[in-house]
Each structure stands twice: as structure tokens, then as C-alpha cells.
Amino acid sequence: MQTPYRVMILFGTRAEALKLAPIIKRMQSDPTTWRPVVVVTSQPRQAQLLQQAIDYLKISVDFDLTQPAEKVGQLVEELSQLLHNLNNVINASQPDMLLVVGDAATTLAASLVGFYHHLLIGHVEAGLRTYDKQSPFPDEMHRRLTDDLVDLYFAPTTRARDNLLAEHHPAQQIYVTGNTAIDMVNRVLDQDFSSPLLRQLPADHRVIVLTMKRPESIGEPMRQVFHTMRDIVETNPDVELVYPVIPNPEVLAMASEVFAKHPRVHLVKPLDYHDFLNLAARSDLIITDSGSIQEEAPALHKPVLLLRDKTERQEAVDVGAVKIVGTDPTSIQQVVFELLNNHRVYKRMAEAANPFGDGEASKRILAIISQYLAKTK
Structure with a gap:
């Protein structure tokens, strides 16, 4: 019998947690196939908002790598500490693959460590670009460098896919899935909401x-x-x-x-x-x-x-x-x-059309990951 795939899922901000939550929830509903390993890398200035999201989403965190307060605002020191901590976590948990999202320091650091460990890496929300490395800073370079390190590209739109193709990333590894943000909108919208x-x-x-x-x-x-x-x-x-x-x-x-x-x-x-x-x-x-x-x-x-x-x-x-x-x-x-x-x-x-998908991105992403892991295990 196939043991569950151990997928390490990493995030450090509320927005990242919300975009990965639909994937985590789908994994948790199928424990015979998936074993998500959730790693949080929050900074003190973001910890309150992130914890609020984790509590709301009822996500169980396996590793909490909260950054020390004295490192906050020092981008090089933050990244260095992340690389060190993530290397230890990957050594300890031995995942089958890493799954990152967006463009935060966590995303870049995890992708770099995963590359050194020869792990399969998937990037949710791949291919977003302004093509100005200073705007937004440092996010634009984080996502560009991440896309040079990962193996599976989950592009939210055809435009994001075209950006990746123009940069000569392999077409057979790029998938237009929609954005998992829409999965969350569909899950959370309450027609009877009041406050x-x-x-x-x-x-x-x-x-x-x-x-x-x-x-x-x-x-x-x-x-x-x-x-x-x-x-x-x-x-x-x-x-x-x-x-x-x-x-x-x-x-x-x-x-x-x-x-x-x-x-x-x-x-x-x-x-x-x-x-x-x-x-x-x-x-x-x-x-x-x-x-x-x-x-x-x-x-x-x-x-x-x-x-x-x-x-x-x-x-x-x-x-x-x-x-x-x-x-x-x-x-x-x-x-x-x-x-x-x-x-x-x-x-x-x-009344403008929504260009970010139909709310089924997490389902598509897991189907693609399952196919790839089945080939490698």
C-alpha cells in the first residue's frame, strides 16, 4: 500500500496562509494519499495577523520558525536565518516535495533549500510579473528567482503562463490552474453575513x-x-x-x-x-x-x-x-x-469578468502533484 505523500507546505503571511489553506484542507480530507507538513515562518510584525488566520482556518502547524525580533527589517539577516532553519526542518521531516506560494522571503528561501536537497518543488501563483525588480520590492525578485528554482509552475492565469514561457521555463511543467484565492472566496462568502x-x-x-x-x-x-x-x-x-x-x-x-x-x-x-x-x-x-x-x-x-x-x-x-x-x-x-x-x-x-478562475484551483493542483509524485516514488 502506498504511504501518504509528505508535502511540506510553507508560508509566513496571512495572505499566503489563505491561499494555501484550500490545498491543506483537501489534503486533510484524504489522509490515505496526503500527509501535509505545515511550516510557518512568521515575523513578529506579522505574527498577530498570521495567527488570526491560522486560528480561523483551524490549521495545525508542524513547525513554527518565528523570526527573532532583532532580525526584523534586516532582509539579509532574515533570509540567512530562514535558510538555516528550513534546512534543519527539511532534514528532520524528509518530505517528498515542497509547496510554496507567491513571493515572500519564505518562498525564496524554501525554494533554494529544496533545490539543494534535490526535492520536487511546486510554486502556487507562479509567473506574476511587473518586470521592475524594484517594484514591488523585494517581492518581484523573490518570485522571479523562485521560478528559476522550482519544478512545477501553478500559474493562476494564461498571462502568468505566458510570462513563464517567455522566460523559457519548460512548457510541460507549467499548468494554468486558476488562483486558490478564489477557492477561499467561494468557501467563505456568507450570504446572510451581519456584524x-x-x-x-x-x-x-x-x-x-x-x-x-x-x-x-x-x-x-x-x-x-x-x-x-x-x-x-x-x-x-x-x-x-x-x-x-x-x-x-x-x-x-x-x-x-x-x-x-x-x-x-x-x-x-x-x-x-x-x-x-x-x-x-x-x-x-x-x-x-x-x-x-x-x-x-x-x-x-x-x-x-x-x-x-x-x-x-x-x-x-x-x-x-x-x-x-x-x-x-x-x-x-x-x-x-x-x-x-x-x-x-x-x-x-x-461587472468586469473575474480573470482568476472558477474556485477549483486547489483540486487541479493536487491532481497534478499526485501524478508527478506517482512517477517518482
Whole structure:
């Protein structure tokens, strides 16, 4: 009888946990075939949000490689420590393969260690590109280097596949699977959702959800956006702004100062994924610097304004679901004004096709992995 395949699954952020959770859940439902080995590599600044996601998802962690606080922010030291710790974990658990996602330091470090160990490596969300190695930093180079190390490429879209082919990665190892983010959206969306926050918002008011947490956003870009959003709320008396504030003292202080207890600005603690997604589904507009929200929002049919100058998810821009506005106040105000006042423009964005798949990506990924492991074991 075939022993279960030991697949080491690695992540270090909430977004990564959410994208790998559908795969982990499918593995757990078939223990005769799969033995997932879950490795968490969180940093102190991300630990709270990540733990919130792990608790919500009910994921059992096999190895917790939380980074020491003194290493945070020192990218070379973080990577060095990750390489050392992951080497020890792989030696101890002897997995059949590694499965990584996205573009974090964990993804690059695990791929490099796995390569040295001659392990099969799969990359969920392979092929995303801006082709600017400084934007987003250091994510763009993490994912490019990862794709030079892995063996199986799970591209979320045909565009991502074409990027990989243009870089001469082997076509027979590239699979267009859709994005597992949509698997999670389908699993979590609750038609009967309600919350104390939603109940306090007037039913006839429009809701804008703001998220802003990328390191390069903190500082003057963030202050600029906060002032712009306050102006938008003040000039539109039927608009409510909801902003889940990341647990960062600088961000908390800035948000409190700029918004100054405005009655229609709601500064809330970070929401768990279920509450955030269902809040977003009941909002009118999302303004964000996030990568994953660009994937989730088209499935919710909510327009997204992206507070960045470039995106690695150009598909969402091409179909009209996402518009890049950067952090320039004039650009943000012009687009928000148009969406709030031009129903035809709003409808065109809201009804844009979702380019990220049908919610069956995790099923496809496991079928492909099973075929490959059956050949090698």
C-alpha cells in the first residue's frame, strides 16, 4: 500500500496562509494519499495577523520558525536565518516535495533549500510579473528567482503562463490552474453575513473600504492617502469609510491624527478573513495597496482602486476590475468622484469578468502533484 505523500507546505503571511489553506484542507480530507507538513515562518510584525488566520482556518502547524525580533527589517539577516532553519526542518521531516506560494522571503528561501536537497518543488501563483525588480520590492525578485528554482509552475492565469514561457521555463511543467484565492472566496462568502460594524452603518450610505499596509506605503504616501480619503468623506455626506488599521504604532498614530474621530470614518482593528471578505462584499468600493485583494474583489464584483504605480496582476486591470491610481491625491479623487457619480462607469467596473478562475484551483493542483509524485516514488 502506498504511504501518504509528505508535502511540506510553507508560508509566513496571512495572505499566503489563505491561499494555501484550500490545498491543506483537501489534503486533510484524504489522509490515505496526503500527509501535509505545515511550516510557518512568521515575523513578529506579522505574527498577530498570521495567527488570526491560522486560528480561523483551524490549521495545525508542524513547525513554527518565528523570526527573532532583532532580525526584523534586516532582509539579509532574515533570509540567512530562514535558510538555516528550513534546512534543519527539511532534514528532520524528509518530505517528498515542497509547496510554496507567491513571493515572500519564505518562498525564496524554501525554494533554494529544496533545490539543494534535490526535492520536487511546486510554486502556487507562479509567473506574476511587473518586470521592475524594484517594484514591488523585494517581492518581484523573490518570485522571479523562485521560478528559476522550482519544478512545477501553478500559474493562476494564461498571462502568468505566458510570462513563464517567455522566460523559457519548460512548457510541460507549467499548468494554468486558476488562483486558490478564489477557492477561499467561494468557501467563505456568507450570504446572510451581519456584524456590529455593518449594523452601525446607515443602510442608505455608501461604504468605501480602505486597506493600506505595504512597507513602502508607510510614511508620507500613507499620510497623503489618509488626507485624500478624509476629503472624500467630507465632500460626500452619504459615504462611510472603513479602515482596518494594521497593528503598527506609526500607522495607528497617523490614522488617529488625520481622521481625528470623524463620525463617518471607522478605524477598526484588523478583521479576520471571514469578516473582512464579507464586509468587502457589502461595500461599494475598495481602495487598497494589497495584491490579494486585486484577486478577490473581481469575484465579489467590487471596483478596486490600487494605491500602487504597478501591478503584477495586470489581468484585473485589463478586464477593467482594477484601476491603478497610485497615491497622488488628484488621481484618487478624480476616480472616486467618477465612480460615486457615474453609474455607467461604476457598473462597468463592478461587472468586469473575474480573470482568476472558477474556485477549483486547489483540486487541479493536487491532481497534478499526485501524478508527478506517482512517477517518482
